[in-house]
Amino acid sequence: MNIVGHLTCFVAVAEELHFGRAAERLGMAQPPLSQRIQRLERELGVRLFDRSSRKVELTAPGRLLLDEARDILTRVDRVYSVAERARLGEVGTVRTGLPSDLGGPIVAALIAAFRDRRPDLRLDLRETGTAEQVRALAEGALDAGIVRHPCDSRGLGLGPMLGQPVGVLLPEGAALAASPEVHLADLAGRDLVVFPRDEAPGAYDEALAACRRHGYAPPAVHEARHPQFALGLVLAGTAVALVPRTDDSAGVTWRPLVGEPLVWRTSCAWRRTRDPEHERAIADFTAVATAVLRREAGMAPLDAAPPRRVVSRPSSGFLA
Structure with missing residues (x-):
């Protein structure tokens, strides 16, 4: 499981509260996005979103995990930044x-x-x-x-x-x-x-x-x-x-x-x-x-x- 990719999808949906807009933001189709969210929910053992035909809302566990997910993604970005600096000989x-x-x-x-x-x-x-x-x-x-x-x-x-x-x-x-x-x-x-x-x-x-x-x-x-x-x-x-x-x-x-x-x-x-x-x-x-x-x-x-x-x-x- 690509946890970074799945957390990226989770944050996008949490911020857009709309699977269609989140998929467009990520440059992917909506069905694979929905599948990734479902797989992440199974992996974590909690439901992240309440979905209906009219709206998408974060659950209580989803709200708790959102800041943690953002923090993880920020740290991953830093890892890539340090790696790039190392490649350029700056570290x-x-x-x-x-x-x-x-x-x-x-x-x-x-x-x-x-x-x-x-x-x-x-x-x-x-x-x-x-x-x-x-x-x-x-x-x-x-x-x-x-x-x-x-x-x-x-x-x-x-x-x-x-x-x-x-x-x-x-x-x-x-x-x-x-x-x-x-x-x-x-x-x-x-x-x-x-x-x-x-x-x-x-x-x-x-x-x-x-x-x-x-x-x-x-x-x-x-x-x-x-x-x-x-x-x-x-x-x-x-x-x-x-x-x-x-x-x-x-x-x-x-x-x-x-x-x-x-x-x-x-x-x-x-x-x-x-x-x-x-x-x-x-x-x-x-x-x-x-x-x-x-x-x-x-x-x-x-x-x-x-x-x-x-x-x-x-x-x-x-x-x-």
């Missing part, structure tokens, strides 16, 4: 976006921790900024990512919000490097190096607004996509960089900002899915990534930020 891979400034040791720790937790899955890592990740998640080109807030996260799932205080990277010989902490206003007159706006527009605008609010209006803003480029500008003595805590490199010194006026807010983000296996894979990635960011990057939990729309126009008053 076993979590496509993940990571920001370019995450750092090599953190990426390595993330890969190792996820491999330990889910040896059956492979991470397909893609270096990309927050704005592009949000677009790719919405379009289904990515399964999950690590994004910087604020961003337009409507429709996405979000993991725990993590905070990372931002400090300033100074030339080693700068007078401010001798201070244990630096006021943003003390940076007046110095150019600023920051990540490109197109990577995370909301965080970029928020950072420059905080600078202005605390008395620092840099003469020029240089966008550095790669940390080494930012380091070079700082080493040359032409600019300072706003970055999270980092180990001092030769020629530069990192100092915290007084009062922590700037905090990068980061979380995992993912596209929602009805595939239970996919959901479990995303949940495992989020748990692993959150733990690695806390342990390796020194991030700490924050209250969640509400989703917001981020305007993609350039920030006024600053040039890259």
Whole structure:
């Protein structure tokens, strides 16, 4: 007995309450449909429909079984969907976006921790900024990512919000490097190096607004996509960089900002899915990534930020 086929017939008749319309919907003749319903009733040992010349009605057992039948058919559809993904080579891979400034040791720790937790899955890592990740998640080109807030996260799932205080990277010989902490206003007159706006527009605008609010209006803003480029500008003595805590490199010194006026807010983000296996894979990635960011990057939990729309126009008053 083809139980899936028979349940499909049962659901069609239950929803149409008319054998003729159900047969037309299924693309079959009415007599074979009636035979399948009768055989299913014999198999289950209950009458599913009350039939008369004028109408068809579900019996009490039929009403009880209808939701179960629908659930079974939905699960069968998922089996076929997973099988199709397997045929296309998509099963076993979590496509993940990571920001370019995450750092090599953190990426390595993330890969190792996820491999330990889910040896059956492979991470397909893609270096990309927050704005592009949000677009790719919405379009289904990515399964999950690590994004910087604020961003337009409507429709996405979000993991725990993590905070990372931002400090300033100074030339080693700068007078401010001798201070244990630096006021943003003390940076007046110095150019600023920051990540490109197109990577995370909301965080970029928020950072420059905080600078202005605390008395620092840099003469020029240089966008550095790669940390080494930012380091070079700082080493040359032409600019300072706003970055999270980092180990001092030769020629530069990192100092915290007084009062922590700037905090990068980061979380995992993912596209929602009805595939239970996919959901479990995303949940495992989020748990692993959150733990690695806390342990390796020194991030700490924050209250969640509400989703917001981020305007993609350039920030006024600053040039890259």
